[in-house]
Amino acid sequence: MKRKVMKPFSYMLLGLLLAICFTVSVGAKEIEIDGKFSDWDSVEKTSMTSTFYQDIAFVQKGNMLYMYAKENSTNSWEKYFSYTAPTLMLKNGQEHALIIEETSSTGNKSNLRVRKQSGYEVLSGSVGKRDKSRTYLYELAIPLDEFGDVASVRLFTDYSSTQTIQVLSSGNDDSTTQEAGTTENVTPEETPEEIVAPSSNGKITIDGNFSDWDNYPHIFLTNWNMPENERNANNCRSLSIAVDDDNIYFHVKMIGGWNDPFNGNEYMLSVGDYGVSLNMVLPDHRTLPQYNLSPNQYELKIYYKNKSAHLDDETLIDDAKGKLVVYSNGPDEVEVMIPKEIFRIIYGIEVNDVKEITLTNPNLFDHGISSSATSTAPYLGVVICLASVGIALLLLNRRRWMKHEKIEREK
Secondary structure, eight states, X not given: XXXXXXXXXXXXXXXXXXXXXXXXXXXXXXXXXSSOOGGGTTSOOEEOOSSSEEEEEEEEETTEEEEEEEESOOSTTOOTHHHHOOEEEETTSOEEEEEEEXXXXXXXXXXXXXXXXXXXXXXXXXXXXXXXXXXXXXXXXXXXXXXXXXXXXXXXXXXXXXXXXXXXXXXXOOOOOEEEEEOOOOOOOOOOTTSOOXXXXXXXXXXXXXXXXXXXOOEEEXXXXXXXXXXXXXXXXXXXXXXOSSEEEEEEEOOXXXXXXXXXXXEEEEETTEEEEEEEEOTTOOBSOOSOOOSEEEEOEEEEEOOOTTSOSEEEOTTOEEEEEEOSXXXXXXXXXXXXXXXXHHHSOOOSSOOEEEEEOTTTOSSOEXXXXXXXXXXXXXXXXXXXXXXXXXXXXXXXXXXXXXXXXXX
């Protein structure tokens, strides 16, 4: 009888010990952000065929989200992580967009961290390591104290397409799955009713209706290295510049593929060798970007920054105009008019015979745009080229030379 009682008891004790051992072994499999990646060997990963990635995995342990990524990149300058823009999709239905950035690098090794797209604040406690094996790998730890439980993460796997990766919870060995999805072309809703109709004479009117820009050439620009043939409205900002007898105009449309609110800082508008630094703010002096503006149109106050002895560092340009339109389902859009008079005020020069206009912004555009034009018409779209107008000027000089040769021959 005693032996019969002890036998089941022994089995129960053995089972309890095995359960304890199993629990200890799972708990010991902690992910360390050390750039070695061996602790990811037992984690099921999502395999994919994309421009950026081969494998990705997410694991949530407590208030920490861990990310593993195997890139297709073999070159240190191909920093695909900076384009990834992961969006945390919480179990409560909320979404929080993030940015991955490099803080330092030595050889093939990099340190990473995470910022919030909203407010561009560094997410305290975030840490990451990137290192090259045959290709680049990186791992991240993302604190979730501000967010909560994550159901999935949507991220860019090339310059214009996204995928959604399900998140594994602690101790869960279920396969990580993905939902294929592409970023759709975003078509803004109708502009708010109070925005007036565009003028019918073709001249640009700063009214928050952008159809009068349809006749002007635009180019796709961004502030990272991206091949020209991969640029589009979902991964780049759109930019155009124009001029008439009295004013210089520019039009900016932000990225359509993710939350990319208009940034109003550090626009350098140059005519020849003379530049004016512009900042654009809301009428109540709130700076831009603002991440929670309601869909509507907003007037912009435009200031120039100049450290000349007789000028304030920031001065309102009285006759400048700007309109920002925020859509509920499309990228922010802005049009601006700057009087040429500002160059006379600051530098004492007239800019009626404009040969070159350049607009740059280190926050938004890799090279900005330059134009080659003369203001011989009341509204003249300018020919846009990338980086500099060197090629345009070379062609212009060549045409003048050929014309001169023809005249000489006819003499």
